Amino acid sequence: MTSAPIQSSPAGAPVAAPYAVPRVAPQRRWRPALVWLAVALVAAGGLIAAAVLRKVGTTAEYLAVSSTVAVGSTVDRSNLSTVRITVDPALKPIRANDADEVIGKYAAVALVPGTLLTKAQLTATAVPGQGEQLVGLSLTQERMPAERVRPGARVLLIVTTDAGPIGDPQQATAAPISIKATVVDVRTGVKEGTTLLNVAVPDRDGPLIASRAAAGRIVVALTTGS
Numbered sequence: 001m002t003s004a005p006i007q008s009s010p011a012g013a014p015v016a017a018p019y020a021v022p023r024v025a026p027q028r029r030w031r032p033a034l035v036w037l038a039v040a041l042v043a044a045g046g047l048i049a050a051a052v053l054r055k056v057g058t059t060a061e062y063l064a065v066s067s068t069v070a071v072g073s074t075v076d077r078s079n080l081s082t083v084r085i086t087v088d089p090a091l092k093p094i095r096a097n098d099a100d101e102v103i104g105k106y107a108a109v110a111l112v113p114g115t116l117l118t119k120a121q122l123t124a125t126a127v128p129g130q131g132e133q134l135v136g137l138s139l140t141q142e143r144m145p146a147e148r149v150r151p152g153a154r155v156l157l158i159v160t161t162d163a164g165p166i167g168d169p170q171q172a173t174a175a176p177i178s179i180k181a182t183v184v185d186v187r188t189g190v191k192e193g194t195t196l197l198n199v200a201v202p203d204r205d206g207p208l209i210a211s212r213a214a215a216g217r218i219v220v221a222l223t224t225g226s
Contacts, residue, residue, distance in 0.1 A: 059086050061096035062116055069111035071185045071198055072127035072134060077103055080117065092118055109151050109185050127184055133206030135181075137197045137213045137220070138189050144220050149197065153183045156221040157199065159212045179205045180223075 066081040082096045093116040094102060108123040128134045137157075149155065159177040185198040197220065201209050212218050 059084050062087065062093040063096055063099060063102065065111045065113050065115050065117055067113055069107045071107055071110050073107050075102055075105050075107060075111070075122065079111070083116075087116075091116065092120075094119060110187065128200040131203050132200045133203055134184060135199055135201055135206055135209045135213065137199060137209075137218055138191065138194050139197060139218065139220060140194055143218065144195060145222050147222065149183055149186060149195075149220065149222065151183055151185055154223045155181050155183055155199070156223055157181050157201070157209055158219040158221055159208070160217045160219055177208075178221075179209060181209075 061082050061084050064081050064083045065079060067079050069075055069079050077099070080099065080102070087093055102117065102122065105122040105124055106127050107121065108127060109121050111117070111121060157179045159179070161176070179201060181199040181201045183197055184200050185196075187196045187198075188194075189196045199209075209218065
């Protein structure tokens with residue numbers, strides 16, 4: 001019995017590898033809604049960016065305080081300077097071209113150098129007004145309301161009794177003296193824990209309030225509508 005001869009491939013001839021059938025990836029479905037949503041988001045982002053760039057890039061000239069102006073003093077041109085800045089929409093500073101409307105008005109609060117000037121800081125009425133005196137009160141926290149007292153607030157200045165023994169028995173039961181006043185300015189006091197209030201009071205009450213304030217016998221109370 002003879003076997004068929006085995007044919008050998010020539011040396012170095014490549015051996016054919018098995019053929020792999022390529023897989024076809026499934027095609028994704030086209031969704032118009034998602035495409036339009038993407039376009040809308042891109043457009044909205046462009047509009048927002050343009051608005052931000054326009055707002056940031058827009059500057060204007062405004063009035064700033066260049067020297068200290070005390071409460072009730074007249075604002076002069078020498079007290080002001082001009083700055084070119086981009087202002088937050090929440091702020092309402094006075095534009096430089098409105099300087100003529102500012103000159104000659106009175107400072108309703110103390111004007112500090114380096115700050116922007118606003119209409120709320122000015123008044124056309126002299127401070128103190130006719131028949132009034134401006135009195136400064138240095139008060140500790142327990143002699144003021146817990147709520148912060150603001151310029152323009154209507155308050156009652158209550159004169160307390162002396163800390164020493166009461167000589168007159170009727171003084172213990174008598175109602176305390178209370179005087180109406182208007183807060184003109186509020187600042188941090190020189191002594192730690194104190195607040196300085198500048199208040200406008202009637203001329204007849206000015207000396208009394210000043211003397212009692214120096215003795216530490218004034219308490220401030222807010223009135224209705226303050």
